[in-house]
Amino acid sequence: MTPVFQRPLDLGVDIVLHSATKFLGGHSDVVAGLAVVKDKDLGARLAFLHNSFGAILGVQDSWLVLRGLKTLQVRMEASSKAAETIANWLNERNEISRVYYPGLNTHPGREVQEQQSTSHGAVLSFEFSKREQAKFFVENVNLPVFAVSLGAVESILSYPATMSHGSMPKEEREKRGISDGLLRLSVGLENVDDLLNDFKHALELMDS
Amino acid sequence: MTNNVTIQTKLLHNEHKVDPVTGAVSVPIQHSSTFHQHSFDDFGEYDYARGSNPTRNALEEVIAELEGGARGFAFSSGMAAISTAFMLLSKGDHVVITEDVYGGTYRFVTEVLPRFGIEHSFVDMTNTDEVIKHIKPTTKLIYI
Numbered sequence: 001m002t003p004v005f006q007r008p009l010d011l012g013v014d015i016v017l018h019s020a021t022k023f024l025g026g027h028s029d030v031v032a033g034l035a036v037v038k039d040k041d042l043g044a045r046l047a048f049l050h051n052s053f054g055a056i057l058g059v060q061d062s063w064l065v066l067r068g069l070k071t072l073q074v075r076m077e078a079s080s081k082a083a084e085t086i087a088n089w090l091n092e093r094n095e096i097s098r099v100y101y102p103g104l105n106t107h108p109g110r111e112v113q114e115q116q117s118t119s120h121g122a123v124l125s126f127e128f129s130k131r132e133q134a135k136f137f138v139e140n141v142n143l144p145v146f147a148v149s150l151g152a153v154e155s156i157l158s159y160p161a162t163m164s165h166g167s168m169p170k171e172e173r174e175k176r177g178i179s180d181g182l183l184r185l186s187v188g189l190e191n192v193d194d195l196l197n198d199f200k201h202a203l204e205l206m207d208s
Numbered sequence: 209m210t211n212n213v214t215i216q217t218k219l220l221h222n223e224h225k226v227d228p229v230t231g232a233v234s235v236p237i238q239h240s241s242t243f244h245q246h247s248f249d250d251f252g253e254y255d256y257a258r259g260s261n262p263t264r265n266a267l268e269e270v271i272a273e274l275e276g277g278a279r280g281f282a283f284s285s286g287m288a289a290i291s292t293a294f295m296l297l298s299k300g301d302h303v304v305i306t307e308d309v310y311g312g313t314y315r316f317v318t319e320v321l322p323r324f325g326i327e328h329s330f331v332d333m334t335n336t337d338e339v340i341k342h343i344k345p346t347t348k349l350i351y352i
Contacts, residue, residue, distance in 0.1 A: 003274040004215055013352065015293055016275050019286025024271075033289030034267075036277035042296075043279035049295045050281050051259050055288035059263040062282055063237050066224070066267050069274075073216040109334055167311040176307055 004076045006117040009038045015046075020065050022151030023122070026075055030064040032057050075153070075189065079122035082192040086185065087124045089196055095203050097181070098127040122187045123150055125160070131180035133206060134159065138183065140202035143195055150186030155195060158184045215274060222273055224266040235266045287312050291320070297348055299325035304342050305351040306333035313351075 002023045008016045018024055020032035037043045050056065057065075087101035102113040103120030113120065128134045138146050144155040148163045158164065160178045168178075187195070213221065224235050238261055243254040254260055264282050272280035283289040290313055297303070305317060307330040317328050329342040333352055343350075 003271075003276075007276055008352075009276050016277065017286070017289050017293055018271075019289075020271075020282075021286055031285050033283035033286040034271050035281040035283065035289045035293055036272050036275040037279055038277050040278050045296060046281060046293065047279070049292050050283070053288075053292050053295065054258055055284045055292060056258055057264055057267070057282035057284055059237050059239060059257075059261060061284075062264040062267045063235060065282070066235050066263075066270065069270060070219055072219050112334070165311040165314075167315040172314075 001117055001119075001121055002072060002076060004073050005080075005119040005121065009036065011116055014039065014042060020068075021149060023076060024068060024072065024151075025065050026068040026072065026152060027064075028149065028152040028154065028156075030061045030068070032061050032065050034065075076119070076122065078189055079187045080119045082190075082195065083122045083124055083185075083187040084120060085192050086187060086195060086199075087120075090124075090126050090199070093203060095128065095133065095206055096126050097129050100125045100127075123184065124187075125182055125184040127179060128181040128183075134181050134183050136206050137199075137202050140205050141198050143190060143198045144185065144188075150184070152186065153189050155188035155190055156186040158186075160184055218274060222270050224270060235263060238262045287316070291316055294321060294326075294349075297321075297326050300346055301326050301348040302344050302346040303328040303349045303351055304339060304347055305330055307331060308333065309351070317351075 014037060016036045018034040020034045021030060024034065025032060035046060037046060083101065084103050087099055087104055090096050091099045091104060091106075101107060101120060101124035102110050104110070107113075128137065138157060138159065141157065144157040146157050146159075148158060150156055150158070160182055161173065161180055164184070165173050165178050168176075226233060227236055230236070240261070241257045243252060243256070245251050245255065254262065267282050268280035270280075271282075272278065281289070283292060294316065303317065303321070303326065305328050309317075321328065327346075331338045331342050333339060339350070
């Protein structure tokens with residue numbers, strides 16, 4: 001979401017945590033984390049831990065995040081707009097059993113999400129009924145990179161079962177709906193029609 | 209100075225848009241790991257770069273302003289930020305955490321925190337009754 005679409009401190013939380021590696025940095029060229037607190041005393045306690053633990057961000061990386069932030073608004077708006085289009089398009093495809101995106105009418109969390117944010121975001125996931133289909137799709141699309149992470153200028157397709165949730169036991173993962181047929185897409189800044197053509201090509205190959 | 213503008217504009221026009229010394233419109237990268245102290249008794253704003261340095265400080269102030277917070281912190285990774293925040297807890301404390309959580313956070317909460325006597329309950333965070341049901345007298349943190 002980032003502060004462009006959602007400000008959790010305004011919603012009443014005490015600490016906001018970011019992986020700035022994602023949208024804030026935005027260019028897949030820096031690993032960074034950020035924390036923000038509203039309360040000064042809590043800030044003093046976290047500052048003490050920040051210094052004693054010492055897991056601080058280096059200056060080159062700090063600069064890269066500062067640089068990325070300047071274009072955050074336009075990147076978030078463009079990627080989210082494309083994500084909305086892609087989610088609706090995927091939702092119409094027979095090859096795909098389910099699309100998870102809060103902008104879809106079928107998403108149970110849509111109303112709450114819309115109360116708390118000003119966009120549905122640039123990340124979605126979709127499920128094939130079989131692992132082999134997910135594998136086929138990944139192997140037959142050309143544009144997105146197939147990688148861990150999200151929130152970049154290029155679209156990133158990832159396989160949660162062995163990537164973001166690779167450290168979660170299979171049973172726990174499946175309980176959370178992260179099946180062997182699930183793929184996650186973080187939409188970048190490509191022309192959305194080029195992405196759709198790429199996906200259409202892979203799905204038609206799968207059908208044939 | 210920038211309180212009355214939108215976030216879109218604040219991304220560009222914030223406290224660090226112009227370097228006060230040179231007028232540079234990009235934040236200078238200050239590599240120094242330590243800072244000379246002109247006074248034996250009174251140290252300057254910066255002493256050792258782990259504690260604070262001007263480049264990281266600029267990022268921390270910018271993100272604090274964007275989020276509407278009092279203070280920001282920049283860490284070497286998202287997990288460094290998450291695990292350091294969990295260090296606010298003490299032995300005997302309890303965490304209510306969303307089951308829909310990143311695998312790295314899951315690993316930290318299930319394999320590291322228990323060694324320090326910090327317990328957790330995973331809940332369906334989309335169900336507020338479920339969240340309330342799992343709050344105990346020792347619950348100090350709700351992780352969304």
